[in-house]
Amino acid sequence: MSKPPSSRGAGARERLQHWLPKLVLSPSFVLVLFFVYGFILWTSYISFSDSGMLPDYTWAGTRQWSRLWSSWTWGIALHNIWVFGLLYIVSCTLLGLLLAILLDQRIRAEGTLRTIYLYPMALSFIVTGTAWQWFLNPGLGLERTMHSLGWESFSFNWLIDANMAIYTVVIAAVWQATGFIMAMFLAGLRGIDGEMIKAAQIDGAPTWKIYLRIVIPQLRPVFLSAIVVLAHLAIKSFDLIVAMTGGGPGNATAVPATFMYSYAFSRNEMGIAAASAVFMLAVIAALIIPYLYSELREPRS
Amino acid sequence: MSFLHIHNIHKRFGETHVLKGIDIAIEKGDFLVLVGPSGCGKSTLLNMIAGLDDISEGELRLDGERINDLHPSRRDIAMVFQSYALYPSMTVAGNIGFGLEMRKVPKAERRAAVQRAAELLQIENLLDRKPGQLSGGQRQRVAMGRALVREPQLFLFDEPLSNLDAKLRVDMRTEIKQLHQRLGTTIVYVTHDQIEAMTLATRIAVMRGGELQQLGTPQAVYDDPNNLFVAGFMGSPSMNLVTARIERLGGELVARLTAGSDEVVLPVVRDRAALEAWCDREVIVGLRPEAITDPSSANRQDGVIHEAELAVDLVEPTGADLYVVTQLGGRSINARMRPGSTLEPGQRARFAFDVSRMVAFEPDSEHRIRNPETVAPSEPAVVTSIS
Amino acid sequence: MSAASPVARRNPFARAMLYAVLAGFAVIYLMPLYVMLVTSFKPLTEIHQGNMLALPDAWTFAPWREAWGSACIGLECSGVHGYFFNSIKIVVPAVLISGLLGAFNGYVLTKWRFRGHKIVFGLILFSCFIPFQIILLPMARVLGILHIANSTTGLVLVHVVYGIGFTTLFFRNFYASFPDELVRAAKLDGAGFFTIFFRILLPSSIPIIVVTIIWQFTNVWNDFLFGVSFTSGDSAPITVALNNLVNSSTGVKAYNVNMAAAMVAAVPTLVVYILAGKYFLRGLMSGSVKG
Ligand SMILES: Nc1ncnc2c1ncn2[C@@H]1O[C@H](COP(=O)(O)OP(=O)(O)OP(=O)(O)O)[C@@H](O)[C@H]1O
Numbered sequence: 012m013s014k015p016p017s018s019r020g021a022g023a024r025e026r027l028q029h030w031l032p033k034l035v036l037s038p039s040f041v042l043v044l045f046f047v048y049g050f051i052l053w054t055s056y057i058s059f060s061d062s063g064m065l066p067d068y069t070w071a072g073t074r075q076w077s078r079l080w081s082s083w084t085w086g087i088a089l090h091n092i093w094v095f096g097l098l099y100i101v102s103c104t105l106l107g108l109l110l111a112i113l114l115d116q117r118i119r120a121e122g123t124l125r126t127i128y129l130y131p132m133a134l135s136f137i138v139t140g141t142a143w144q145w146f147l148n149p150g151l152g153l154e155r156t157m158h159s160l161g162w163e164s165f166s167f168n169w170l171i172d173a174n175m176a177i178y179t180v181v182i183a184a185v186w187q188a189t190g191f192i193m194a195m196f197l198a199g200l201r202g203i204d205g206e207m208i209k210a211a212q213i214d215g216a217p218t219w220k221i222y223l224r225i226v227i228p229q230l231r232p233v234f235l236s237a238i239v240v241l242a243h244l245a246i247k248s249f250d251l252i253v254a255m256t257g258g259g260p261g262n263a264t265a266v267p268a269t270f271m272y273s274y275a276f277s278r279n280e281m282g283i284a285a286a287s288a289v290f291m292l293a294v295i296a297a298l299i300i301p302y303l304y305s306e307l308r309e310p311r312s
Numbered sequence: 313m314s315f316l317h318i319h320n321i322h323k324r325f326g327e328t329h330v331l332k333g334i335d336i337a338i339e340k341g342d343f344l345v346l347v348g349p350s351g352c353g354k355s356t357l358l359n360m361i362a363g364l365d366d367i368s369e370g371e372l373r374l375d376g377e378r379i380n381d382l383h384p385s386r387r388d389i390a391m392v393f394q395s396y397a398l399y400p401s402m403t404v405a406g407n408i409g410f411g412l413e414m415r416k417v418p419k420a421e422r423r424a425a426v427q428r429a430a431e432l433l434q435i436e437n438l439l440d441r442k443p444g445q446l447s448g449g450q451r452q453r454v455a456m457g458r459a460l461v462r463e464p465q466l467f468l469f470d471e472p473l474s475n476l477d478a479k480l481r482v483d484m485r486t487e488i489k490q491l492h493q494r495l496g497t498t499i500v501y502v503t504h505d506q507i508e509a510m511t512l513a514t515r516i517a518v519m520r521g522g523e524l525q526q527l528g529t530p531q532a533v534y535d536d537p538n539n540l541f542v543a544g545f546m547g548s549p550s551m552n553l554v555t556a557r558i559e560r561l562g563g564e565l566v567a568r569l570t571a572g573s574d575e576v577v578l579p580v581v582r583d584r585a586a587l588e589a590w591c592d593r594e595v596i597v598g599l600r601p602e603a604i605t606d607p608s609s610a611n612r613q614d615g616v617i618h619e620a621e622l623a624v625d626l627v628e629p630t631g632a633d634l635y636v637v638t639q640l641g642g643r644s645i646n647a648r649m650r651p652g653s654t655l656e657p658g659q660r661a662r663f664a665f666d667v668s669r670m671v672a673f674e675p676d677s678e679h680r681i682r683n684p685e686t687v688a689p690s691e692p693a694v695v696t697s698i699s
Numbered sequence: 700m701s702a703a704s705p706v707a708r709r710n711p712f713a714r715a716m717l718y719a720v721l722a723g724f725a726v727i728y729l730m731p732l733y734v735m736l737v738t739s740f741k742p743l744t745e746i747h748q749g750n751m752l753a754l755p756d757a758w759t760f761a762p763w764r765e766a767w768g769s770a771c772i773g774l775e776c777s778g779v780h781g782y783f784f785n786s787i788k789i790v791v792p793a794v795l796i797s798g799l800l801g802a803f804n805g806y807v808l809t810k811w812r813f814r815g816h817k818i819v820f821g822l823i824l825f826s827c828f829i830p831f832q833i834i835l836l837p838m839a840r841v842l843g844i845l846h847i848a849n850s851t852t853g854l855v856l857v858h859v860v861y862g863i864g865f866t867t868l869f870f871r872n873f874y875a876s877f878p879d880e881l882v883r884a885a886k887l888d889g890a891g892f893f894t895i896f897f898r899i900l901l902p903s904s905i906p907i908i909v910v911t912i913i914w915q916f917t918n919v920w921n922d923f924l925f926g927v928s929f930t931s932g933d934s935a936p937i938t939v940a941l942n943n944l945v946n947s948s949t950g951v952k953a954y955n956v957n958m959a960a961a962m963v964a965a966v967p968t969l970v971v972y973i974l975a976g977k978y979f980l981r982g983l984m985s986g987s988v989k990g
């Protein structure tokens with residue numbers, strides 16, 4: 012029914028124009044397919060194989076997985092990530108929200124304060140870890156400083172206390188990320204319709220009540236984003252723990268990320284390392300995919 | 313052979329059938345205005361003519377040549393967009409000359425052409441500015457300059473004036489009309505503005521839901537609508553559309569309308585033959601507000617005037633006119649009166665109906681009831697599609 | 700919103716409290732940086748005396764000199780400067796390549812949509828969020844096969860691959876709000892795929908280019924996981940060197956040198972942050988995905 016394009020030479024050029032976009036996109040897509048999804052498949056397979064120091068493609072069923080789950084260190088790592096993640100998410104969210112609300116009161120020097128609260132986000136976790144390791148150093152850090160300032164009984168040795176060390180990591184991590192969460196909430200607050208609040212003020216509601224009943228409920232989407240972002244950061248956290256405690260004392264601050272690294276590169280237990288990595292991926296996917304889906308879904312018209 | 317021939321064009325976006333067989337043919341030099349409610353497919357049709365959207369089915373011919381599969385840049389068509397779409401990083405001269413540059417027109421020639429277009433639109437002094445430094449009206453001119461400079465066979469305009477304020481819109485409308493008359497170009501123009509459509513068009517195409525409702529001269533579409541939709545859509549304030557009963561009264565065919573507790577009986581003079589068949593049945597009759605006036609300003613020369621006394625419900629002065637609201641056929645209707653009238657709500661007044669302008673529609677199908685021989689007598693070539 | 704509800708605008712006491720709390724937090728946030736800085740200028744003897752908040756009695760640049768040029772990392776005693784340049788060698792190409800690819804991807808995914816464009820974008824985007832542990836083992840092998848294991852080139856490849864997701868996200872979101880009509884107008888004017896990109900879109904993309912560069916620069920510079928997994932010795936980036944210096948040194952710990960080295964590692968991203976904080980924040984916000 013439809014006739015071919017009228018001029019042949021130009022037709023070839025137009026066909027090229029037609030393929031060009033896909034051609035330009037394809038290198039990235041191929042890289043991602045291979046280096047992300049191919050690798051995910053490979054690692055998944057390894058977690059069901061006999062691999063130790065070298066990959067061994069003999070199928071071993073769930074042997075590596077049961078070794079993983081019976082590992083004492085993996086138990087500690089899971090417990091730690093749970094404690095760390097929960098405290099990290101809750102503290103960052105609450106503190107970030109508090110700072111955002113305080114900053115939202117027409118503060119002079121708001122820009123400077125914001126810059127100060129946010130700068131840790133520009134630092135490497137290794138730098139942060141180094142700094143806090145020194146800051147909380149039991150011999151020479153905060154403790155010693157307090158003593159020299161006259162508070163003789165002050166004692167803070169969490170960093171070397173196997174039961175408490177994970178909390179020092181929480182402190183440093185919260186210090187690093189709160190500013191960012193604050194910025195997210197601040198943007199959310201700035202997006203709220205001021206008319207509604209004026210109306211409530213005219214009705215005579217006290218400020219705290221306005222925040223509790225009107226403003227904070229409207230920040231629901233920001234809470235969701237903040238929690239997803241923080242949970243994702245928590246599960247991936249590796250650098251900070253390596254820099255601050257090296258996973259110690261002993262295994263006290265091991266988390267899945269450090270567990271995976273040490274089984275992969277120090278203990279040469281590829282199979283277990285792969286299984287732990289797949290587990291981490293599964294948790295993050297369960298968290299991120301619904302979030303991405305809801306964030307990127309275009310509203311149907 | 314017409315200059316632009318849109319033949320049974322369909323457009324589907326996946327499952328949604330957006331254009332359902334559009335047939336339009338216009339001649340060289342015509343100014344075709346597409347009107348219709350939002351979402352009826354006007355922009356889609358325009359984009360298909362430009363080649364920016366694929367044609368799902370049907371044929372598009374420009375000056376005899378089939379252009380369905382021709383790349384947009386080789387169709388010799390220029391388009392002015394609603395948002396003007398000026399390239400933000402280029403100067404005005406760069407914007408206007410870009411199309412020529414892409415066509416590898418030598419620099420000197422290009423500069424001369426840009427200069428000519430700029431003079432025509434009186435924007436020579438803006439050539440070195442960036443679009444961000446222009447006012448809305450100036451941007452509009454640059455967008456037109458970009459289209460003009462290529463001297464295309466066909467211009468497409470997609471609501472070009474809708475982002476301007478009311479005053480500027482009127483000025484630009486006049487300028488577009490003058491340009492069209494001076495250059496004699498062929499234009500397809502989309503608008504929401506009734507007055508723009510009426511003043512600019514040599515042909516109006518009314519669309520609804522992806523279907524063409526009527527194609528004709530502005531006057532034909534306005535006075536002789538094909539169906540209830542076109543009657544209600546064209547004109548502002550819109551046509552009064554009310555229920556009436558066709559009866560025979562003393563040998564004469566009349567339309568009987570309730571008017572509050574009274575009745576008004578209007579003689580049928582238009583499409584009488586066709587309305588014979590509707591005797592003792594209800595139809596919908598349409599009368600434009602300017603066909604219902606005070607007796608002294610009635611047009612007794614051209615029209616057939618019938619007077620009746622009705623209650624005044626509401627008086628709305630607009631300055632130029634005075635709209636009087638009254639009850640007819642169970643509805644509130646608008647009558648256009650002399651601005652000086654001293655009518656007041658509650659009062660009774662005499663209204664003059666120009667029954668020669670009364671049109672009638674079938675209540676169910678909403679089609680026009682029209683004498684067969686009077687189908688657009690001035691428009692033998694008109695293509696219509698009602699389905 | 701801020702206009703609507705300034706807490707107790709007319710209550711000076713509440714206002715003062717508000718400022719006090721905010722200032723208190725500011726002090727807490729600045730403290731670690733301050734301590735790092737003053738420590739890096741103190742001689743070791745002063746550090747052992749205690750108060751880490753005190754300014755140095757005797758300012759000294761020696762720790763910085765040592766950190767830069769002669770501190771022992773592993774068996775090598777030439778400071779962090781070599782690793783600093785390693786990081787630069789990694790960052791510059793990684794940022795440029797991933798940025799360019801992201802820009803093209805964003806352009807195609809918004810202005811030249813094809814059937815399945817959403818799935819392609821989803822697959823690319825998800826790659827930003829995977830825990831990188833999942834790719835460490837195969838990547839180590841592939842780098843070995845390509846003979847770029849333990850090299851900055853290898854790290855460039857790694858950072859490009861796993862940076863594409865974010866750069867594509869940034870440019871896609873930016874170009875999604877770029878009017879389609881401009882592209883249509885350019886097509887009618889006869890411009891092709893690359894002309895439209897380079898002449899129409901790119902000149903208007905400065906803000907998102909800045910955001911992308913800053914984001915990628917910060918991420919790549921601050922990376923530790925890839926560095927420590929795929930390099931050792933001479934080819935390691937600065938973060939790995941810093942960690943080795945701080946956590947594996949035997950003998951007396953030279954805290955002042957450690958802090959100076961940490962500052963060296965921190966300065967580039969801090970400078971970027973101070974110069975272009977607005978863009979840094981914008982990157983962070985888009986990185987948390989706002990579709
Ligand atoms: N890319 C697309 N995919 C799916 N549906 C589309 C697409 N583009 C347009 N449509 C649909 O096609 C119909 C016609 O759209 P079009 O833009 O042509 O309307 P219009 O008459 O120009 O409206 P307006 O007056 O608001 O500009 C609309 O219902 C619209 O939702």
Ligand SMILES: [Mg+2]
Nearest residue numbers: 354355356470
């Ligand atoms: Mg439209």
